Amino acid sequence: MQSAPEALSAIPENRYAEQLRCGFRFLRFSEPLEQEYHQYISKAQARYQKIAVLLGLGIWMIFTLVDVMRLDLGQRFPDYPAPLWSLLLVRGSIILILSLLALRLLDGSREHYGPKVVTATLLSLVLGTTLTIIFYENLNVPISNSVLLLMAITLFFPLGLSYRSNLLLAAVSLPLVVLPGLWLLAQAQQVDYLRLCFIFSLALLICAMGAYVRDHTQREQFLLLRLLDWQANHDPLTALHNRRSFTQHLDLALRQGNRESATVALLMLDIDHFKRFNDHYGHQAGDEALRQVGRVLQHFARRPMDMAVRLGGEEFALLLYGCDAEQLRTLGEALRSGLATLNIAHAASPTADHLTVSMGARLAMDGESSEELYRRADALLYQAKQAGRNHLTLG
Known part of the structure; x- marks a missing residue:
């Protein structure tokens, strides 16, 4: 004990x-x-x-x-x-x-x-x-x-x-x-x-x-x-918010965005070929890679209504409040570049010799529910993977 x-x-x-x-x-x-x-x-x-x-x-x-x-x-x-x-x-x-x-x-x-x-x-x-x-x-x-x-x-x-x-x-x-x-x-x-x-x-x-x-x-x-x-509301490995906390906060952010006529953006990302990374380097190295990705992601969630989330496994999300389409694109590319600068070696990846991520990002539409926003952002993430990975797809 x-x-x-x-x-x-x-x-x-x-x-x-x-x-x-x-x-x-x-x-x-x-x-x-x-x-x-x-x-x-x-x-x-x-x-x-x-x-x-x-x-x-x-x-x-x-x-x-x-x-x-x-x-x-x-x-x-x-x-x-x-x-x-x-x-x-x-x-x-x-x-x-x-x-x-x-x-x-x-x-x-x-x-x-x-x-x-x-x-x-x-x-x-x-x-x-x-x-x-x-x-x-x-x-x-x-x-x-x-x-x-x-x-x-x-x-x-x-x-x-x-x-x-x-x-x-x-x-x-x-x-x-x-x-x-x-x-x-x-x-x-x-x-x-x-x-x-x-x-x-x-x-x-x-x-x-x-x-x-x-x-x-x-x-x-x-x-x-x-x-x-x-x-109860954070991931024990990365210290980011967990899925439970994210689900509650996403509903709150959408309601507040509707009241204040503010845009809400959801960016979902997935580490490319992470199973191969674990198989090649071991789970301890995999955990350390997840922690480093979490620290970079948290750097982009600076405002009170923003939230960096580990959804599970190698899948993460970034909720951004008051972010327009151009800002979302710029931030997404900056996030992808920031993760690339970690220069975490990934010899088992067919995409690149370092750890990369695929991302799907979308602005919430008026009256869109949290389930709909999540599902559409997830579909954009799937498109980014289909496009060759290490890619950002905007909706």
């Missing part, structure tokens, strides 16, 4: 396998893979944002209901001392913030919130929780200060922030907990409060360690999922 490094070394070069080989100890991918990861994680964690907002709103409303009962607000209204009015103001402000967030998330106007909104909301909760504890102390009403430990966990909850953002959020939250207590509490109360702040900082440290492990695992899973998807 292969080890993980051996399995990765057998995969053709791609950015997901390369990142797994290099590792990501500091929880950072190379660009633009880092951007792709954040797009993925934002979508994946949109559901957690909804749950967190609703859960936070529910918990905060329960705390508010407890305030009403514990502090006998109905009987004492409106003769409240200043700390109690301050407490109610904080409770109401946090409920308003969470309610607005919940409404925006649940009405379908957005799938998730960006890092700035998440950060501002969490900092508001930290400050609100801190002030609530302080106002309870000033009212001489006992309250469980362990709610700050729950706040430490919340700061590292998976809400779409990067690990670095979580660390920065934790660093900013610590003075938001410490400073209001030093400012609003009496000196006799500050000793116990500072002890609580110390416990809060330890909780942040423990949560940060757990968040690191979670983020590392999420990144590894992301790379493995992307790698599996890459393998």
Whole structure:
């Protein structure tokens, strides 16, 4: 059974396998893979944002209901001392913030919130929780200060922030907990409060360690999922797209071409007398020849909608978007010349002393299906072979 490094070394070069080989100890991918990861994680964690907002709103409303009962607000209204009015103001402000967030998330106007909104909301909760504890102390009403430990966990909850953002959020939250207590509490109360702040900082440290492990695992899973998807859509020998990926992309390109009035071209090519090449030089040399042809072909698929494909065996295809007839002819001849410059010896070929290819190329007609385009391009490839091979036939 292969080890993980051996399995990765057998995969053709791609950015997901390369990142797994290099590792990501500091929880950072190379660009633009880092951007792709954040797009993925934002979508994946949109559901957690909804749950967190609703859960936070529910918990905060329960705390508010407890305030009403514990502090006998109905009987004492409106003769409240200043700390109690301050407490109610904080409770109401946090409920308003969470309610607005919940409404925006649940009405379908957005799938998730960006890092700035998440950060501002969490900092508001930290400050609100801190002030609530302080106002309870000033009212001489006992309250469980362990709610700050729950706040430490919340700061590292998976809400779409990067690990670095979580660390920065934790660093900013610590003075938001410490400073209001030093400012609003009496000196006799500050000793116990500072002890609580110390416990809060330890909780942040423990949560940060757990968040690191979670983020590392999420990144590894992301790379493995992307790698599996890459393998499902690429040829393992040449790293070009495979027939499955090509079939899906051809339909997409034709639909988009119809919408944008853009031309779509399909060029199919076949290595001449490749069975004789394998018989004469061996299959390892044949595999290397296929890889070299694949690299040249990939050089011509530069734009986002272009695609270089290994259809199977010695048969390849090149899908070109926004390519007219003259460009197709020029590109086809340039491709044939580029393959010839590889100068791969083929002593067993009756066509030439080096490896050659036959090609058939066609522009898609209006309303032409992917099956029709493929069939007609394949027929042109057959004509090129019948014409003596090492030839390009345009339709």
